[in-house]
Amino acid sequence: MGVAVVYEDLLAEVEKRLEKQDGVPIPSNCPLCSLEKELEEYAVQLVADYCGDREFQRHYEASGGVCLPHLGSIAAKLQGDGGRFLFAAQKQILDRLLAHLHEFIRKQDHRYSKEATTEAEASSSKRAVHFLVGE
Secondary structure, eight states, X not given: OHXXXXXXXXXXXXXXXXXXXXXXXXXXXXXXXXXXXHHHHHXXXXXXXXXTXXXXXXXXXXXXXXXXXXXXXXXXXXOTHHXXXXXXXXXXXXXXHHHHHHHHHHTTSTTTTTSOOOHHHHTHHHHHHHHHHOO
16 A cells, blocks of 8 residues: 555656656657667576676675576576576575665664664665565
8 A cells, every 4th residue: 555655656757757748749659768678688698698607796795696587587587507606605695684674674673772782783674675575
């Protein structure tokens, strides 16, 4: 319900802005969206190709990983050890995120509210949303 209310308001605002642009055609196939999709497909393939590379693996493990939709896209293109690496690395990344979420939630309890919240804990709920739905 909350998401529906927020999106209804956002869509109404977009509609108002479009009305003010009287006479401006909206292309049915946006060239920027097409380019974005091509670049995304290229990046997914690139990650899949390099999942077996030790240097890439080191950087990936230190990163925040990829979102769930892209994880699925990459996994569909993987073969052999690359898939094992990707899932193991992403699990470690999610373990860190879950630990940060747990601490953030714990510190909301009045008994622990005087404990300092780290930046990683404070951003954990936003990162969790980004992981599940992408950015």
